[in-house]
Amino acid sequence: AQTVTQSQPEMSVQEAETVTLSCTYDTSESDYYLFWYKQPPSRQMILVIRQEAYKQQNATENRFSVNFQKAAKSFSLKISDSQLGDAAMYFCAYRSMESANFGNEKLTFGTGTRLTIIP
């Protein structure tokens, strides 16, 4: 079974600064997907960014980028120019690509990192 570990329960960053959230995972699979989800106080789960393991290029979405190190099984999220609206719980998630059947695409989440933005 796959496991996802987020070792930083809480992080804080000054507004407009850059912060990096860490995530490591354990899997014996060679093909998989990794995601970062944001959960603001509303508790809605919002997809921030995704990475396919077979792609060497790190994914980027505006101010959000990842550092994907497949050999090290590391998947960190960098938020640049932090904004007050970035304050939320951030979950790293793993999804197998080796599903035999449709609907076998469950997400395995880490325990989350609570990000606080300091004005």
Place this chain on the structure above:
Amino acid sequence: AAGVIQSPRHLIKEKRETATLKCYPIPRHDTVYWYQQGPGQDPQFLISFYEKMQSDKGSIPDRFSAQQFSDYHSELNMSSLELGDSALYFCASSPPLVTSGAPNEQFFGPGTRLTVL
């Protein structure tokens, strides 16, 4: 754009009672996932359905059952409720499988907050 609808948004039940949570996926989405997020916890996968058939099962108690109907909406039935069942229950839906190699994104609903007293 239409989103995943979950009802009710809040539910309060007594121990040993029964609860039914409903999920209405985005139109034309054929796969539904249920997750349970306890207080201060990460979401845990419960069960999923594809084309009205159960496709995967996680750590779902035997007291819980679920199904997906012909209109693709899904219901999670919970019986003999326990205090530990108090949680936020998410439903997520995803569209028919794409062939481009990109992962099928799961679109999450707003969740149903269940409180068991």
